[in-house]
Each structure stands twice: as structure tokens, then as C-alpha cells.
Amino acid sequence: MNLWVKRIAGGLCVAAAVLFVSCLDEDNIAGFRNDNRKFKTSFVEIPLTSSVLLFDSLRTSNYFSDPIRRMLVGKYTDPAFGLVRSETYTQFLPQITTKAKEEGAMFDSITLILTFDYYHYGATAPTTETFKVYELTEELTFRGNNDYYNFKDVAYNPALLGEASLSISPESFDTLINYTAADTLVQLQIRLADTYGNALFDFWDPASSTYKDFRNFVKFFKGLAIVPGDNNQQIIGIATGNTTKVRLHYQTPTTDSLFFDFPVNSTVNASHFQYDRSTTALNGISKYQDFVPLNDKRYVQNGGLIATKFDLDLSGFFEFADTTENLVINSAEISIDEIDDPENYPVPKALFIQILNNNNRLKQFAGTDKPTQRLQDSLDLVLYSNSGLTLTNGLQGLNTSTISLSSVFTPIADTQRDLARLTYIKDDERYVGYLTLFFQELAKQESTTDGFQKTRFPKFVLYPSDPYAAKSFNRVVFNKQALKLRIYYTQPTIN
Secondary structure, three states, X not given: OXXXXXXXXXXXXXXXXXXXXXXEEOEXXXXXXXXXXXXXXXXXXXXXEEEEEEOOOOEOOOOOOOOOOEEEEEEEEEOOOEEEEEEEEEOOOOOOOOOOOOOOOEEEEEEXXXXXXXXXXXXXXXXEEEEEEEEEOOOXXXXXXXXXXXXXXXXXXXXXXXXXXXXXXXXXXXXXXXXOOHHHOOEEEEEOOHHHHHHXXXXXXXXXXXXXXXXXXXXXXXXXXXXXXXXXXXXXXXXXXXXXXXXXXXXXOXXXXXXXXXXXXXXXXXXXXXXXXXXXXXXXXXXXXXXXXOOOEEEEEOOOOEEEEEEOOOHHHHHHHHOOOOOEEEEEEEEEOOOOOOOOOOOOOEEEEEEEOOOOOEOOOOOOOOHHHHHHHHHHHHHOOOOOOOOOOOOOOOOOOOOOHXXXXXXXXXXXXXXXXXXXXXXXXXXXXXXXXXXXXXXXXXXXXXXXXXXXXXXXXXXXXXXXXXXXXXEEEEEHHHEEEEEEEEEEOXX
């Protein structure tokens, strides 16, 4: 039952005072005033101190378990967030390793076929988008849990392998994204250099273990870099299934127009993001440091690692609660009551709420190398008995050999690991979410028999959850005053 009966002895030990307003609901549920009501309903609105955070790392390498598998290529300039650019890297492999070339087969040409998944961000009018292709000189690998992150670039030969352009209509993409018929594919064919095609054609040999063994194949053909043109105005999503592929065109003495495919499915691919915020209110933001823009705005950006932090100081409310007899808490609501006009930039459909450590990293269950903190975390999981997932987040269970988990911002869409979420209500242009159960647990003054106290978590962060943050750039901007906490409560009346 989500009712928190007043049982707070001393409130939270927080020095800063909190201003709040209390409002009374004078109508009953039927909409008529009842002068003989047995209960009075009210709410307290508590302002939240907030800032903007820049996180360090966002995994862009595609996993089969990801809710979206996508490569991002393009660039655009956002008036609030600045220049955003993405290039992508991918391997390719023979679709069938047992297929042999026909007798007398001769190479004709080679193309890279890009299949778009209709995600776009940036310009809203049709634009001509250019895609340039280069040969990787650095091997992509997941061996040793080597993930790829937004900041990771991969070396490639500066000699251009191929280039092509396509007029892309955002309106058409928006129509097609919900239409899944097989004949609705939008593709771009990019002819690559014949020297590269000839080398791959000669390498095609099912009798060769080097050709059939993935680990050997990628040593000779490490993959391709797909890079946006200088004048691009959108970032475009490219599918990673069998429809995006390298295609060898060839012929025999008796048959023309034959082809053999090397798809990017089941291979390593990842995107590299670049940002230039120098002309925006976010200029000067540093990783994990509280940043307060001069314009008093708050920011959240998929793909940009920009999040909004808020500090929870309930001392003022608990002072009020301790002086109010027979108080019953019905609901705790966090909302963003108004956002800036998104104009041409769609906002995230939902925002996750998660707990922060004092160093502004996402809170995680301590490892065995920190026995004291691990013991505290274990006790907290027990004492937060109705919110047992409080101390977990999207990184739980992920392995990496290159980056400390405590420094990685990887919001995978795992609905069992977010503390709570704010859902966007499009008609009202606002976000709202409920943390009633967590606030009930947060308020209880609990300890174990040996004196360990339950942790009072004071710092939280809002980051994007839908669409998948690592494969999109949706964003939202709002005034700091729009972020609020409302606690609804009832009191019995004495007639």
C-alpha cells in the first residue's frame, strides 16, 4: 500500500533550508465542496536545486541484446547544444563461406549498400547528405571485452574508397519508420575503388582457412569507415542487419550481373561522436562537474552525455511534517512542468532517474575491493526493502577491460534497473513521474541492531531512456524552475 504514515522522528540532517508552498484541495472526488469532510487533502511543492552534468562515456558498439542496433552517420548544428557529428566503423563478412566462385568468374565492380533505418536528427527540410567511405587500418575487436565508446575513433586510410550522395526527406523517413513492409527499404549504393574490389575478389576462396576463419579474415579486411560530407545537415541511422553490405559484382563467360554479398550483420560496428559546444550556453562544461548555465536552463541530450542533476533536500518538509498531526502521504511526484519549444528537435519520450554518488558518478553496488562500502550497500538493499533495485543501474553486469565502470554513463534500456522515470506528455509538453514508494523508504529512520544507519540519498540525475540514448540525439531544454517535487498528503479533520 503506497501510504507513508507520519513516523519521522527527526527528519533528514541537512543544513540547507527548503522553501515550499502548501495548497489545499477544497473539493471532494465528485467535484463538489463538502463542508463536513473528514479528511483534508493538500500538497507541498518543494523546489529542487539543479545543475547540468557532462558524463564521460557512452557505449556505441552494437550488441545483439541492445534495444536498437544502429550506426549513426552525419552532422548538424543544434542552437542549444552546438555541433554534433558522427562517423561509424564496421566490419563485414562473407554471407556464405562455403560458396565458391563459378569457373571463369571475372571481377566487375564493388559497392557498399547502406540501408537506412529511418532515424534522422537535424534539419527538417529535405537535404542532400553525402557519405564517404574509407578503409580501416585498425582492427575492430570485442576480444577482451573491448567495447567502443562515443569518444573512440578508429584509424583509417585517408585515401577515399568511394563517395555518394542522396536527397533525404525527414518527412518521408517519419512516414516510413512505422511501415515495415519489405519493399520499403531506402538504400544508397556507393561504388568503391576497383583495387579494393579486386583484392576482395581474389581473397574469396572457400578452400582457404584464412578466408573462412573470421579471426583471420578481419586481419586482411579490417572494415570500413563511413564519414559524413562537410555540408551534411542531418545525422542518419544505418541498419546493421543483412541489408547493409559490401557487394561484389562479377560475371562469367556465360552470365552477366552476378553478385556476392558481405553483410555487416554479426560483425563489430560502432559510432564515434564529436561535439562543439563553444557557441552555446554549455560552453565550458567539464566532465562530472556541476555546471550552471548563465541562462538558468537545464539540458538533457541523448548521445551527448548531457544530463540534469538535482539535489533532494527534504529537511524543510520534514520540519513541516513533524508539526502536522496525523499526516498521511499519498503520492510523491517529480515533474518538469514546462519545456522550451523543441522546434525541429524531438524530445526524449522518457527520462530515467538514478542515484548519484558524491563524485557525480552513477551509484553502483560496491565491489569486493571496497568492503566497508560494500557492507553499507548490502545493508541499504535490505533496509530499502520495498525498493530493492535502488542501488542498481544500467551498468550492472556489464564488463569492460578499458574503462572503470564507475566512470561510464551507459543507460541501457533496462526497465528493471532505473529508480524511476519521467514520461513525456506530449499534449501538455511536460514530464511527470512518481517516486512514492522510494520516498516512503527514504523517509524511514531505520538502522540495524549493530547500529548501521540506512543511507540518505540526496543526489539524483535525469538522463534519457527513450529513444535509446547511445543510438540517438533527441534532447530537451527547460527552465530550472520547471523541475519540481510535489508531495501529496491527507489529514483527518476534527469536527
